[in-house]
Amino acid sequence: MSAVDEIPLTHLSDKKSHHATEAGNYFVANYPPFSFWQKEQAFAVEKVLDSPAPKDIPLGLYFHIPFCRKRCHFCYFRVYTDKNASEIRRYIHAGMEEFTRYAARPYLQGRKPHFVYFGGGTPSYLSVPQLQELTSRMKDLMPWDECQEVAFEAEPGTLNEKKLEAIREIGVTRLSLGVEHFEDHILESNGRAHRSGEIDRAYRFARSLGFEHINIDLIAGMMNDTTELWQKAVAKAVEMQPDCVTIYQMEVPYNTGIYKQMKEEGKVTAPVADWETKRAWVSYAFDEFVKAGYTVTSAYTVVKNPDKIKFVYRDALWEGADLLPLGVASFGHLGGIHLQNQADILPYIDTIEKGGSAIFRAYATSPEERFIREFILKLKLGHSRPSYYKAKFGEDVLTRFAPQLNWMVQEGFAVIGDDQITLTRDGLLQVDRLLHEFFMPHHRHARYT
Numbered sequence: 001m002s003a004v005d006e007i008p009l010t011h012l013s014d015k016k017s018h019h020a021t022e023a024g025n026y027f028v029a030n031y032p033p034f035s036f037w038q039k040e041q042a043f044a045v046e047k048v049l050d051s052p053a054p055k056d057i058p059l060g061l062y063f064h065i066p067f068c069r070k071r072c073h074f075c076y077f078r079v080y081t082d083k084n085a086s087e088i089r090r091y092i093h094a095g096m097e098e099f100t101r102y103a104a105r106p107y108l109q110g111r112k113p114h115f116v117y118f119g120g121g122t123p124s125y126l127s128v129p130q131l132q133e134l135t136s137r138m139k140d141l142m143p144w145d146e147c148q149e150v151a152f153e154a155e156p157g158t159l160n161e162k163k164l165e166a167i168r169e170i171g172v173t174r175l176s177l178g179v180e181h182f183e184d185h186i187l188e189s190n191g192r193a194h195r196s197g198e199i200d201r202a203y204r205f206a207r208s209l210g211f212e213h214i215n216i217d218l219i220a221g222m223m224n225d226t227t228e229l230w231q232k233a234v235a236k237a238v239e240m241q242p243d244c245v246t247i248y249q250m251e252v253p254y255n256t257g258i259y260k261q262m263k264e265e266g267k268v269t270a271p272v273a274d275w276e277t278k279r280a281w282v283s284y285a286f287d288e289f290v291k292a293g294y295t296v297t298s299a300y301t302v303v304k305n306p307d308k309i310k311f312v313y314r315d316a317l318w319e320g321a322d323l324l325p326l327g328v329a330s331f332g333h334l335g336g337i338h339l340q341n342q343a344d345i346l347p348y349i350d351t352i353e354k355g356g357s358a359i360f361r362a363y364a365t366s367p368e369e370r371f372i373r374e375f376i377l378k379l380k381l382g383h384s385r386p387s388y389y390k391a392k393f394g395e396d397v398l399t400r401f402a403p404q405l406n407w408m409v410q411e412g413f414a415v416i417g418d419d420q421i422t423l424t425r426d427g428l429l430q431v432d433r434l435l436h437e438f439f440m441p442h443h444r445h446a447r448y449t
Helices: 039-049 085-103 128-141 161-169 184-189 196-208 227-240 257-265 275-291 312-318 345-353 367-379 386-393 402-410 425-429 431-438
Strands: 059-065 115-120 149-154 174-180 213-220 244-249 301-303 322-326 331-334 337-341 359-364 414-417 420-423
Touching (some): 039 337, 039 359, 059 128, 059 312, 085 322, 085 345, 115 312, 161 196, 174 196, 196 213, 213 227, 213 275, 227 275, 367 386, 402 414, 402 431, 420 425
Parallel strands (some): 059 115, 149 174
Antiparallel strands (some): 337 359
16 A cells, blocks of 8 residues: 555545635645755755756756736735835846856756746736846846747736737737736725726737737635625626636635635634635636637636647646746746745845855655655646556556545546546635545645645
8 A cells, every 4th residue: 555545534624515715725636745944955956956957857947037016815825015116136146156157057957948937926017128138138048949838827917018028029928917806896805906997908909919818817706705795806807808817716825815714813714715606606717618629628727728728837847847937036947846936135135245055954755755746746737547647657546546536536526537537626626625535645734734
């Protein structure tokens, strides 16, 4: 019996119950949990960087741009709203110095990125000259001519025609608009900086520029949302006809403004929709998009043309691609080692300027952990082929995870057929809570971050 099967299933909770949203991370972004990553393991990254460059592992670049006009009440990322142009320029210079050092290491030397991702914060907060300087320096170090995707997150209120043209000219192929909702009252009460009119203007002009892939983000269950307002938001999104829509269920991690207020008021339950309501709202959205010709391609996405529109960053990362993290608090994965940079901007910049490594913590994964990581992350796509894992990892998932999979089938979360594990709609809508069943015993019930 494997280590994963040595303790009984938690069985979570009754799938039909109304669960209030409490503080903590819900979304499973990686494995093992971040709380197991340690400063002491940073040396493992150095060993990888001194090893020869692999020939068969795709490489991605992630650059974190931590600046925003405003901090959303539900935001848990490392962001700053008080930095001036000179401070931003200093940060960009530090990031490029970090990149320069990485590019010269044996493991990365001469490799070209398969994909590039600009995340935040708000990448579109940067001015046109700042964007041009940043990207030109990145291309000098690692040319983008063989990139399959350059993804860029944007807040609608930071976009104008000149900036969108610049974003297109630097090579962005996937523009992701952080819309979240279309109702101004919802946007305002949740701390969003933009309003509905800015969404319309930014989207119309972005569409006219011929971006290969425009995604819009929505969040189900924001503070003060209602079924009626959510349905109106879905209708508006369908009317816009974006290439892809990503729909998240509202969570309240510990380092958010909402949690801070909950703590001050002594509350356990967050002032957002409960989990059953959020799942019902996402299911409604899926149905409306399917009626409009879209395809549900994961627990969070609907795509207009799945044969043409891909999310290279997600798919490559879930399959074990290398991801070089650049910038404050950024996460990455190199040669089987998870790593995260220094979490605060001034220590990050100071460390780089003094010639030090910005790596804050790391985790050297075992072959078993890499197998579990890929299995659970790709299960978010809603389907899984056991033969794939047998060929890649030598693992029979139907045997290895028999108790977990049988329980999911009994509960109506999954169906198992000929070389296919398929999540039902009910299972897909709550896949993140189900994934913990596949964790190794010592990783269960631990704090995720």
